[in-house]
Amino acid sequence: MSKPTIEDILAPKPTARPRIYAYAIADAAHHGQLKVGQTTRDVKRRVAEQLKTAAIQNFTIALDEPAERDDGSIFTDHEVRAALVKKGFEKVTLEWVRCTVADVATVLAELRTGQRLGGTHHETFGLRDEQLDAVNKTQDYYRSIWAEDANAVPRFLWNAKMRFGKTFTTYQLAKRLQTKRVLVLxxxxxxxxxxxxxxxxxxxxxxxxxLSRSTGGDPTQIDRAKPVVYFGSFQDLLGRDAAGNIKPRNEWLHAVNWDLVVFDEYHFGAWRDTAKELFEGEDDAVAKKEAKLEYAGELDGINEDLTVLSIAETDFLPITTRAYLYLSGTPFKALATGEFIEEQIFNWTYTDEQRAKAAFAATHPDKRNPYGALPQMRLLTYQMPDELLAIASGGEFDEFDLNAFFEAKGTGDVAEFKHKSDVQKWLDIIRGGYAAQSAELLKTGTRPPFPYSDVRLLPYLQHSFWYLPNVAACQAMANLLAERHNTFWLGYQVIMAAGAAAGIGLEPLPPVRRAIGSGFDTKTITLSCGKLTTGVTVAQWSA
Incomplete structure (x- = not known):
């Protein structure tokens, strides 16, 4: 098999900027209505082409706006019309809605700012094949256990990576099981x-x-004839007070006989290590605050039994249920220790996802691909020069260590890499400007596509996220990129999402979004050693 080229690896990057438009036709048939659509072309030309065949001239373009959110992601005309319908406006036919320009403008503002839209249920998408497989396999396993012992409480694991659609699929399983009480922890x-x-x-x-703590309301006053889902954190719902008693506000939870209890992102005892490792590059005080915010408060108040998964959940969960469902993308400890047998596990990986995406496109070329919005992960590897490998191999264990290569000292404006000249060479390499390497490539007659020099790669790196070992390394990198001789890198706005000054939790995100804007006319590099690595989506980092 021949080696793939960059063209084979990278999907075409769109250059057009989609726009939402609305126009009216001055006749009795269209009175009070607007046609809401989307195009990547000039709106006036697009509308004129639409109406030319019908010889309609009495039209007015009432709205022409970018289809971009404040975070730079794109929304569609389908979302605009759906939002209008949710507000109670009549969808007359296809793209025609009975509303005013102000109504459309309001919806655009809500979509741009991320304001949550209330209203009726409107989504109609169905289960993908693998989601249906997960539901079927889980239901079949539960039934097999209940057939042997009607009082048994079966357990099942979905080992599925992000983008599988675990929440929607879980609800479909709950519906299939005809559950009335679902608890998500x-x-x-x-x-x-x-x-x-x-x-x-x-x-x-x-x-x-x-229902959840954030939605308010009294869980004891719900309509018992309708299914209910209660969402809560282990820390809040299962934590104890100073005397070791169940918190009074949660006593109702333990009196309910749940039909299904779901553990979401429960990594089977590994959560404490994860919390520690995720922010280990930050200062101790900041890392503690980050971990507390990431996993909510009262971590130390949870039963220590939760750090190790028990065969019988009743050993540490003072609740009753008909079945347990575990959701995790990284259940390494559970798989390694044999907590679940093959019949209790549904697996879904990125490879499975991309294989399904390609297969659907090949077999249904004329249909909308349900995997179309799931981009491929591309890994490009480069051979580092021996002189830089020697620096990176000078760490504690005499092996390749990026911590050793990017070791830094000082803080703020005086932070500097210990191997500053070598890090500078690395910056030169990734933009194809390292003289020694260039000479070697001339001899061999080959030149790999360096990230910040190859015109095929540059559009994908307009906004990037650089992960470094610690705060000092982030500050040193920001200082090095800002030096006057680094004229290429001066074209990028560098954002420090590290250290106490950047804030905790989601506080570093607004400066990133402001710097990126729509993403079309800006270039940014975000430096981090842990912040913004979980629970955050910045569309331009993967665009």
């Missing part, structure tokens, strides 16, 4: 938005009730 309360939106927006769950 997680260590990361930040994932609540997905659980809420899938339940509240999809037509399959019309009539279901969603």
């Amino acid at each position: 997680t260590f990361k309360p930040a994932v609540e938005d997905a659980w809420a939106s899938d339940l509240e927006n999809h037509v399959d769950f019309d009539g279901w009730q969603y």
